[in-house]
Amino acid sequence: MKVSEINFGDIDANDESLRYPQIFADYFLNDKEFVEELTSKFKFLVLGRKGTGKTALGRFIEVKSKKDPTTFVKFLSFKQFPFNDMFDMENKSEASPNQYKSAWNWVILTQLGLSLIENQNLINDENVIKLSKFFENNYGTLKIDSKKIIEDTKKRKFTVSAKEILSYENEKSHKQESGKYYEYIDDLESTIKNVNTTDCECRHFLIFDELDEAFRLSRKKYNDTLISLIKVANELNNSFYALGRPYKIMVLLRSDIFKTLNDTDLNKIKHGSAIELDWYQDVRKPEESRLVNLINLRINKSLGLNKEVNSWVKIFPVNIYDDKTSFKFVLEKTRHIPRDIVQYCKECQKLAKDDTKFSKAAVLSAEKKYSEYFRDEIRNELKGYYSDEKIDQLFLVLARVGNENFTIVDFSKALADFDELKNEDSKKLLTLMFEHNMVENVSVRKGKTFFESAYRNESLSANFDYAFCIHKGLRKVLNLRYIGQ
16 A cells, blocks of 8 residues: 555545546545535535535535436536626615625526426426526527626516516517516516426525635625625525425535624524534544544545544554644644645655655655645635735734744734835734634643634634734744744
8 A cells, every 4th residue: 555545635626526526425524414404404504714615515415416316406606707797786776785685586596497497307397398488588598607697687688478488477468578687586486486396306406606706806795795695595495495395505605704794684594504614623632533534534435444444543653743643743734624634645645655654754844835835725815805915915924923922012013014014903914814824822821821713713803912823834834943843
C-alpha cells in the first residue's frame, strides 16, 4: 500500500461530483442523516461556512437521484446569475425586504414546472401538457436555466392562450393574452399544484446553491433578495406539504452571510427549518472527531479496508511532538471543516511520493503549502466585505503584529502604517478578522490558557478585553515562528 493510492477527494464538491460521481457518492459521510432530513422532513435551509460541505450535501442528493427513477433533482448554481437584472424586477408594491418575492416565485415555479415536464410518468397529465405549451410558446424551448428565466422575463411580456395554457380565463377564450410575469404567478402555481403525482410516487427537488456570488454587489438589495428567496421557499414548501405534493425547495447558504440578514421571520425559519453544518467537536478528544471519520472513510474506501478501521494511525505518525498527536497537530491548523483537513492530507501526499505512510518530516513540511491555501481561502471568503487591496493589507498587518499575543491597541498602532486601512475602525476590522478565523481570542484564567474562536462557536464575538493571537493556519505564510509548538 502506498499513500499515493489514497483518494482523499477534491476540495471542490462541484468538480468531484461531476467528474467522478460514483466515487463522490461513496466518499460522502452521511453520519448525521442530513440527507434524510432534507429529502423526507421539514428542513430546507442548509447553513454553514465555506468548506463545511453545503455543496457536497446538495450534490450528493443529486448524484443519488440518478439511480432513482422516481426522484428528480435540479441543482441550480447561481455563480453566473444576473442578480442586477433581478434587482430591476423588484415588485414596488411590496415593502423591503419582500420586493423580490415575486421574482423568486417565478424562478422557482418555472424550474419546478420544467422538472415536472422531464418526468416521463407525467407526460399525459393535462396540467403538464399546459406547462409544456406555456414554456414553448414563451421561451421557445424547454431547456431553460435560471439565468435565461431572469434575462428573458425582465425584458418581455408573456402571452398565454386562455383555452390552452394554464388556468387563465377570459371570455375571448382563443385570444392570446399578454402581460407581465407576475400576473401569471398564481396560475402557474395552481397548475403545478394540480399535477397528479399520486400514481407515479415521484419526488421533485430544487437545490439553490452558490448564492454568495453577488455578495460584492449592492448589499441592501442583495440581502433583500436572499430574504425574499428564503421566505418564498419556506412558504411554497409549507403549501406543497399541506397539499401532499412531493415537491421541495432547498437553499444552501453561507452562515456568515445569513448572519447579515435581518427579518422578523428569519429566526423562526432558522430554528424550525434549517440544518447547520458544524464540524467542531471537543478538541480534548480529537480521536472522536467526525473529521477523523471522514478521512478514515476515504482512506478505507481507497484501499478496500473495513469502514470501521481507524486508518489515520496507519498512515500518519502517532505524534509530531511528544505531547501532540499528528491529528491534533493537523487539526489546529484548520477551521475544523472538511475542506481544510482534506487539503492538509493532500499536501502531505504530495511530499510522501511512494512511501507507505507519511513521515513526521512530511507532515511538518506540508504546512507551508497548506498555509498558502489557508490564506487564499480566507481571502476569498472576505470578498465583498472589503476591497482586494484592503484584504491584502489585513494580512500584512498580522505579519506586523507578529508572533506574540496582541491587543486592540497594538492592532490599532499597526494599522497606522497602511494607507488602505489607517482610517478604518480598528474594532470593526478585528471583529471581521475574528469572525473569519484570521485571529482568535486568548486569555489566561486560573493559570490555564483558553482560546475562543468563531470556528469553535460561531455565535461568539471578538472580546476586546482579551488578547488576540493569529490562527496557526496562517503562521507559515506570514513567515511567523512558533512560540512553543
